[in-house]
Amino acid sequence: MNVTVTRALLSVSDKSGILDLARALDRYGVELVSTGGTAKAIRDAGLPVRDISDLTGFPEMMDGRVKTLHPVVHGGLLAVRDNPEHVASMGEHGIGAIDLVVVNLYPFAQTVAKGADRDEIIENIDIGGPSMVRSAAKNHAHVAIVTDPADYAALVEELDANAGATSLETRRRFAAKAYAATAAYDSAIAGWFASVDQGETLPQTLPLAFTRADTLRYGENPHQTAALYLPNTGATRGIAQGQQLQGKELSYNNYNDADAALELVSEFRDGPPTVVIVKHANPCGVATGDTLLEAYQAALACDSVSAFGGIIALNRPLDAETARAISGIFTEVVCAPDADAEARAIFAAKKNLRLIVTGELPDPARGGLAIKSIAGGLLVQSRDNGLLAAEELKVVTKRAPTEQELADCRFAWTVAKHVKSNAIVYAKDGSTAGVGAGQMNRLESARIAAWKAKDAAEKAGWAEPRTIGSAVASDAFFPFADGLMAAVEAGATAVIQPGGSIRDAEVIAAADEAGLAMVFTGMRHFRH
Structure with a gap:
């Protein structure tokens, strides 16, 4: 059923495009009713407009808090036009039908984002606007509701196609968007x-609002559908806000892996040049260096087989030398704060290589929530933003680590935080010399990481694997000494782990017997 628009109510906070829409409505002889600043803008443009106070018989009052909350307004929106009782009530009380509502709401999120004080934030909670939107949307069989300036052009096209009327199909679509x-x-x-106001990390009701930014080709597997959603209230810049400079569109797995790489490289955002190579959300090579090229070469040497088709993240703008080196193997995605002109060329x-520039790297210490869907619900927790200061380490062996061993311990610990449990680095x-990820027991992770280091040494033509004289990090405690002994066999001389096992004494004794230096962090970094 088409509905000819004879009266429209316009009340917008964002006035972009509203005058062009008002002119289009005026061409069709639509009576324009408006409020406050919107009415002034329309009137100043030389268009006829009726103030809402003229319609209701009441002035706008209480600093504009009360202006549209009136039976004449909501009766005109909610009346079912083919219901005789509704029509009779409209006639009895002098209520005219409103066929179109154009409303967008007070900028609450923008007011919060700019750091406004509490009073200003509260004043930017819209009451009348949402009420009109909901009324019009409920009665979409007779009323069109437009809440997004991006839809003004579609509305005008609809009017042009239907001699000033709206179709039910369009009204239903606008109503869904309005709700x-x-x-x-x-x-x-x-x-x-x-x-913010109540300081609750995990509130009784978890409010979430995200808007679809992109529809992806498919999900984790080709038979799954997928999309990228962005939070309506703004967020820390991350891979979702990055600018893709080239390459085919990103897939679900590309986003997931690129996020893992970016999160890890962000741990080194204030450190020396650092390169992270990720495969299937696990780091397979991480290194720092005097230059990005040195860091990339060292990271690649850790596991050049897994790096094929991987994701690379850098903590510095991409330069030409590093770009040439990366171009030597097949890489899916490269993420960097920026890239110079030669590197881009x-x-x-x-x-097919995607290059994404992210600007400032995320803060690894930032707060926020980590959300995982399970059958029938959501698991929600605070982000694992735990960082470790040197003074928080506890030496538990007879031998304390050397300065270099301690530096390697802290490096290995930072990487292990981003490796799937059971993690050994x-x-x-x-x-990194070797990475063991996602095994069902810690001993196997230690052995796999050592084997990878040996394989890397053979491929690089080194005399010995880099596990010789290395530090080893475990994301959770060693429940038995066997995992520790596997690290000793691989050549590790220092260990960093959370501690907290009932067999800590046994593990410490084994470390002392092997001449290891071991420190406890008191912090676990499981990543499932």
């Missing part, structure tokens, strides 16, 4: 009250 807009708006308000020859001289 999504009010839901997201209320979610932002509830989220602010819970997290080098990558331009690799049409060997590191030496600011570079």
